Amino acid sequence: MELVNADRRGAGVTSDRPSLHIVPEPPRAPTRVCVIGGGIAGLAAAHAVSRAAEDAEITVLEESSAPGGKLRVSRVAGVPVDEGAEAVQAARPEAVALARDVALDRDIVYPEIFGASLWSRGKLRGMPPTVMGVPTDLRALTAAGVLPMREIMKLPLEYRKPRTRFDNDVSVGAFVESRLGREVVDTLVEPVLGGVYAGRADALSLQATVPALFRELQSNRSLLKAAEFTSRGGGRRAGARQGPVFAGIRGGVGRLPGAVVADLERNGVTVRTRTAVRSLHRVDDHWRVIVNTPNGQEVLLAEEIILAVPPHAASDLLSHICPPAANDLGLMSMSSMATVALAYPSDSVAPLTGSGFLVPPKEGRTVKAANYASSKWDWIAREARTNRGGPGSLVIMRASIGRVGEEEALNVDDRDLVAATHGDLAEAVGVSASPIDYRVTRWHNAIPQYEVGHVTRVERIRNNIANVGGLEICGAALDGVGVAAVIGSARFAARQVANRINQQMAAVG
Numbered sequence: 001m002e003l004v005n006a007d008r009r010g011a012g013v014t015s016d017r018p019s020l021h022i023v024p025e026p027p028r029a030p031t032r033v034c035v036i037g038g039g040i041a042g043l044a045a046a047h048a049v050s051r052a053a054e055d056a057e058i059t060v061l062e063e064s065s066a067p068g069g070k071l072r073v074s075r076v077a078g079v080p081v082d083e084g085a086e087a088v089q090a091a092r093p094e095a096v097a098l099a100r101d102v103a104l105d106r107d108i109v110y111p112e113i114f115g116a117s118l119w120s121r122g123k124l125r126g127m128p129p130t131v132m133g134v135p136t137d138l139r140a141l142t143a144a145g146v147l148p149m150r151e152i153m154k155l156p157l158e159y160r161k162p163r164t165r166f167d168n169d170v171s172v173g174a175f176v177e178s179r180l181g182r183e184v185v186d187t188l189v190e191p192v193l194g195g196v197y198a199g200r201a202d203a204l205s206l207q208a209t210v211p212a213l214f215r216e217l218q219s220n221r222s223l224l225k226a227a228e229f230t231s232r233g234g235g236r237r238a239g240a241r242q243g244p245v246f247a248g249i250r251g252g253v254g255r256l257p258g259a260v261v262a263d264l265e266r267n268g269v270t271v272r273t274r275t276a277v278r279s280l281h282r283v284d285d286h287w288r289v290i291v292n293t294p295n296g297q298e299v300l301l302a303e304e305i306i307l308a309v310p311p312h313a314a315s316d317l318l319s320h321i322c323p324p325a326a327n328d329l330g331l332m333s334m335s336s337m338a339t340v341a342l343a344y345p346s347d348s349v350a351p352l353t354g355s356g357f358l359v360p361p362k363e364g365r366t367v368k369a370a371n372y373a374s375s376k377w378d379w380i381a382r383e384a385r386t387n388r389g390g391p392g393s394l395v396i397m398r399a400s401i402g403r404v405g406e407e408e409a410l411n412v413d414d415r416d417l418v419a420a421t422h423g424d425l426a427e428a429v430g431v432s433a434s435p436i437d438y439r440v441t442r443w444h445n446a447i448p449q450y451e452v453g454h455v456t457r458v459e460r461i462r463n464n465i466a467n468v469g470g471l472e473i474c475g476a477a478l479d480g481v482g483v484a485a486v487i488g489s490a491r492f493a494a495r496q497v498a499n500r501i502n503q504q505m506a507a508v509g
């Protein structure tokens with residue numbers, strides 16, 4: 001609002017005496033925010049900006065035909081099964097909080113069954129408690145029978161070993177080997193890192209993949225003691241919760257993007273699919289965003305950009321905007337993988353123990369991990385029991401295949417992938433019939449590898465991007481590949497954007 005002497009403007013003067021009128025300012029144009037990438041990072045970022053900055057006009061641009069990225073659900077023998085993420089961390093708040101915010105609170109569920117098995121020394125054995133594969137209880141490790149006794153006998157010597165020195169960061173494999181021996185890396189660490197990152201222990205960063213353990217090791221020279229401390233909740237981040245470690249969503253975690261989009265649209269946010277961002281240009285104080293759509297090329301204008309695409313796509317878009325960040329993002333390795341969901345008649349599957357199993361690479365199997373979806377989630381069990389039109393009661397299992405550097409395992413057609421997966425499952429758990437249905441989902445360049453030096457690299461990326469102005473980045477390439485961590489990075493990016501918008505508002509208001 002602007003207070004003027006109306007006489008001087010010569011407007012509406014009806015008396016001889018000058019009078020004061022309040023003249024409304026022309027409405028200030030809202031700040032245009034373009035979120036590039038409609039995976040859960042982009043959707044969560046748009047959601048957080050829409051909540052924190054009233055004066056924002058937000059558009060999400062997604063290349064593919066549907067938002068959600070790695071979160072997707074489809075049916076196998078009539079039963080919905082996630083194609084990507086099937087559980088979210090509940091020990092940290094972000095994913096569960098987002099689900100609650102978008103009206104999925106009644107559909108948040110927890111696993112019915114805990115405890116995975118490990119394919120070790122020729123058969124499935126109970127997985128002993130670990131922190132990212134580092135044992136936390138030597139008695140339980142002995143009882144599990146996953147390591148030969150001669151290896152277990154050596155482990156207590158670690159308590160008295162001098163500190164292992166490393167500069168800033170070290171690979172999980174090298175560090176654990178130096179403390180506990182190669183057998184622990186190959187048998188326990190590899191399958192866990194393979195499950196989370198589809199990555200390998202000798203490349204992945206201790207600091208980035210197990211930050212709580214890394215922090216504890218700054219003061220505790222014993223890895224076994226540090227792992228035990230961390231497993232009891234020591235070094236837990238602020239905001240971490242007690243209670244179940246993982247949560248799911250009835251109907252599949254793949255429902256989350258749709259619920260976020262519905263919430264965004266109710267709040268005036270535009271979500272455009274089949275809209276691929278081809279280049280970004282900084283012009284004075286705004287952005288020109290060149291997009292390809294089914295109807296041809298368009299130029300969009302924005303004051304703020306949130307980049308929420310996988311690292312190589314981000315690298316391409318930043319190549320002339322911020323070459324140092326583009327370089328760092330382009331250097332990140334990615335692992336490709338596939339998920340294979342199979343439906344079996346339940347009378348053909350031997351009784352299952354626990355929620356699934358992990359397989360160390362040294363076992364030479366196709367499958368690197370499998371979960372017994374219909375044992376783990378009650379909603380899947382119900383659907384599998386009552387799948388109308390289907391053949392009656394089913395067991396649903398979901399296997400994942402492919403680690404970084406093992407792409408050739410994926411270079412076979414779907415039937416061969418299913419046959420190899422079925423072969424591993426049949427041998428592991430005992431299955432006497434072929435699957436009645438299956439679904440193969442291939443995820444190319446799916447998971448960024450947090451290699452040694454990752455934390456420093458991400459700091460560098462953020463510092464370089466901060467110099468550009470009107471630009472933020474979020475997503476799985478930065479602070480964690482799990483859905484909750486990805487949403488955390490989105491909320492961080494959104495906060496920076498909302499703060500800038502609100503400060504501008506306050507400055508002109």
Ligand SMILES: Cc1cc2nc3c(=O)[nH]c(=O)nc-3n(C[C@H](O)[C@H](O)[C@H](O)COP(=O)(O)OP(=O)(O)OC[C@H]3O[C@@H](n4cnc5c(N)ncnc54)[C@H](O)[C@@H]3O)c2cc1C
Binds near residue numbers: 086447481484
């Ligand atoms: C098989 C599998 C299983 C997983 N299981 C779990 C799990 O159980 N629990 C868990 O917490 N995490 C899991 N994860 C990891 C987690 O799902 C992902 O890290 C997370 O979903 C990544 O989200 P994102 O938004 O950063 O990236 P993405 O989901 O990759 O989204 C990026 C989006 O950007 C779009 N895009 C790319 N380029 C452009 C462009 N130029 N213009 C416009 N749009 C563009 C893409 O189409 C995509 O939709 C799993 C991952 C995979 C692959």
